[in-house]
Amino acid sequence: MTTALQLHNFVGGERTGTLAGETLPLVDPSTGEQYGTSPLTRWMDVDAAMEVASSAFETWSQTTPRQRQRVLLDVADAVEQRAEELVAAECRNTGKPWSVVRDDELPMAVDLIRFYAGAARVQEDGAGGEYQQGHTSFSRREPIGVCAQVTSWTHPLLLAAAKVAPALAAGNAVVLKPAETTPVSTALLVEIAGEFLPAGVLNLICGDRDSGRAMVAHEVPGMFSITGTVRSGMEVAGSAAADLKRVHLQLGGKAPAVVFDDADVPRAARRIAAAAFGNAGQSCTAASRVLAGPGVFDEVVAALAEWAVAMRPGPPQDPDAAFGPLNSQGQLEIVQAHLERLPEHAQIVAGGQRKGERGYFHEATVVAGVSQEDELVQNEVLGPVVTVQRFGSEDEAVELANGVRYGLVASVWTRDHARAMRMSRRLQAGTVWINTHHPLAAEMPHSGFKHSASARDFGRYGLEEYSRIKHVMTAWDQQ
CATH class of the missing domain: 3.40.605.10 (Aldehyde Dehydrogenase; Chain A, domain 1)
Known part of the structure; x- marks a missing residue:
């Protein structure tokens, strides 16, 4: 050659x-x-x-x-x-x-x-x-x-x-x-x-x-x-x-996006999907864990699944591509292995497969039914994969969000300003976004807690x- x-x-x-x-x-x-x-x-x-x-x-x-x-x-x-x-x-x-x-x-x-x-x-x-x-x-x-x-x-x-x-x-x-x-x-x-x-x-x-x-x-x-x-x-x-x-x-990071029952779910799902699947999920700030309140859980899962189907991977020159390939054959295999090892209680509700035979493309993937101790929840994957968990109270949301070894970024989705401020204080993350996920500013610090x-x-x-x-x-x- x-x-x-x-x-x-x-x-x-x-x-x-x-x-x-x-x-x-x-x-x-x-x-x-x-x-x-x-x-x-x-x-x-x-x-x-x-x-x-x-x-x-x-x-x-x-x-x-x-x-x-x-x-x-x-x-x-x-x-x-x-x-x-x-x-x-x-x-x-x-x-x-x-x-x-x-x-x-x-x-x-x-x-x-x-x-x-x-x-x-x-x-x-x-x-x-x-x-x-x-x-x-x-x-x-x-x-x-x-x-x-x-x-x-x-x-x-x-x-x-x-x-x-x-x-x-x-x-x-x-x-x-x-x-x-x-x-x-x-x-x-x-x-x-x-x-x-x-x-x-x-x-x-x-x-x-x-x-x-x-x-x-x-x-x-x-x-x-x-x-x-x-x-x-x-x-x-x-x-x-x-x-x-x-x-x-x-x-690394394993960023939680916490969606409360009073959130604007269509808006939240659109922005979370962009933060989860953009760059093929290959970002330490990717919204890779969604935590949804009991009143909106089903709606959040369905909305994210729709976005996963709509967000198609493709090569750089494709104007309709939402994101590109994974970095290497090795990274593609890491993503596939995580999905192959899913426990029986977890369900892939969208995506889950390699896309095409040329290049290292993978479908945007949504996984529901996961438990806090599951590998896919605890480990950084660096792929277009997002998990969705249900929480019953604000305290449980905090416990789940903080229950990993990472603490880089997190986002909170709610119309309740007081709740947003409480969550911003309680979440163990170097950056907490409220009703958004991913924007950075040169003027503000970017760092993390714990292993991040x-x-x-x-x-x-x-x-x-x-x-x-x-x-x-x-x-x-x-x-």
Whole structure:
């Protein structure tokens, strides 16, 4: 086979190969066909990238916030100008519909870069004062150093922007590794940014899990950031602990959407279906668990089933496709295995099957009759599958919603404002939406509780994650 695309690493401001010359296949998930290769980065290549980033940090960390703002604004403008290329790369990467990337994900990535360009100039430090007689104290924020970052295959372009922008705004250098199945759009983003950044400040290496392990084991990074599974996060945390590295973990989710009897069910079902099946359910914020009150349970199940039938998967160029394929053959098999292992008391009321033989498409699927302890309720699937459970009271709704190891996001559907406020306080989730599910804002924090996260993205909180605080005290008396 003659491959059409050969990706390279990007280190020190230029495309680079690897010492061993090994590669990984790039497969289009909408066809199942290989269309290129990416480098398989080994330890020596990781070591070289870290040394380049460490050297570049010495200069970049001394730039002023205004200088970093100007660079990031130039990067954002260039990303916007080359939107068509980036959309094409992301759709080839993931199989997402063109409209989703063009109208939603790429604009948000640009917005995040611009937000952190501005945030670089308004970092907040603690107030200075005289806390010891004859001495004045103040605190200052400083960059950490080299940040090693790994992104997920669920939203490659958006997650790259969300990690890189605050790290650079804070004055750090970055070595970034995208997921092995979806490096194409990230590689293009890094090369675009490289036109404006000093050489070595932002570097890209491609590879597999072992490449990521080499990054976290390397002595240079002062911080390791990953968006991935709980298992990956625990492995990273354990490895980083051996060298007392700071970790920034954004992990899984099993988001509940709690629909009370007084909710507008047609509206709730429409929006929950979009949040459950969009991106083929491959999002840690997907509304994968619906909890419905006794008075609306049957109506909610029926409405979600109708939407599951109506929301058809398809390739990126299909204007009628509601969502694209699963990421890989392996991910398709994971979804199918979960459905094959359903207990007898669970019923598939819509979908449940692979869609077609070409590519990794799967029908939007609704499963009712599940119990709280069932695997499909407890585990993140990352597929277009939603479960529906019945609750009898507000207290039971809270118990069911909180009864998993995740705590990333949740949504509440009700016309009762007081109930909505009570639920927003009681739900163990980093974000609680009321009568909506999925919108994010660059200005507000995105994080989670329990096994979902140990760090914050977005807003000034995301910028603070990539800095450290220093106390400076000066004596008045020089004698």
